[in-house]
Amino acid sequence: MCARILVVEDDTLQAELVRRLLLQEGHTPVVVHDGRAALDEARRRRPDLVILDLMLPEVDGLGVCRALRRDGDVPVLMLTARSTEDDLLLGLGLGADDYMTKPYSPRELLARIRTVLRRTLRTADASPVLRAGGIAVDPLRHEVTCDGVPIPCTPGEFAILHVMTAEPDRVFSRRQLLQHTKGQDRASTERAIDVHILNLRKKIEADPSRPVRLLTVFGVGYKLTGRPS
CATH class of the missing domain: 3.40.50.2300 (Response regulator)
Structure with a gap:
């Protein structure tokens, strides 16, 4: 490459x-x-x-x-x-x-x-567009929309939404999300996931302080709801 x-x-x-x-x-x-x-x-x-x-x-x-x-x-x-x-x-x-x-x-x-x-x-495969809770992730075009509106995402943010829209309502730990965003398994940087989540909420939530799409499961991690907001 x-x-x-x-x-x-x-x-x-x-x-x-x-x-x-x-x-x-x-x-x-x-x-x-x-x-x-x-x-x-x-x-x-x-x-x-x-x-x-x-x-x-x-x-x-x-x-x-x-x-x-x-x-x-x-x-x-x-x-x-x-x-x-x-x-x-x-x-x-x-x-x-x-x-x-x-x-x-x-x-x-x-x-x-x-x-x-x-x-x-990487060459995009024929993966279908993934959808959950008003979020659509297109792996082929590397695009994200929220209620039909294009959302600019960093590669790390895209990786989080990609894995979470593939399994809506599943709770992912910070460590699991870190493996997808950085390919590393280093507990010392797990707090970085919180920063990505915070930035994503600013982009996909009407009120980032009261999220209804990208939810915190206290003591466990995060999940993307599959229900429309």
Whole structure:
């Protein structure tokens, strides 16, 4: 699976290391060293994935991620030295699809990249449109609608809705949803699912503070109701 990957890293040594890793995997890396150049490049030629540092000149990584999300749904993998849980949740809350901290294992980085690309670039099969509670998920076109209105979703949000519309009214634990969104089974990042759920509720609920579609089952996890709202 070859992809065009935009690497946004102001440390030239780190950028070169990532570039070489991507070349070895058969990808086409494009490297820029500041946030403004990242946005210009992403808008000029849409990449398949953005690997994004947070501490950048011109526009910081959070600002880049926010702007990318306004423009579309290009996958974003944050690769940064900022490692607190607050940083993780903030990054995911802005729509990042994955978050890795430095120093990192090159093998793990490549595994994370493969996971995101499999989810976003894989050839669509003949799966039917999935429907539950007014939500329709089209795996073929990678589209979501709510009561017929198109809903922009990040790849992580799409993965959650995809698995939940396939089994409406089933309760999924955070760990189960994490396996679908990131391909990882790491309890330390399960709270990231809460951020995805919060963002989804803002998009599909009339009143996100009183959800009627995407429900919390206390002590267990979440479910998408199969009943019309």
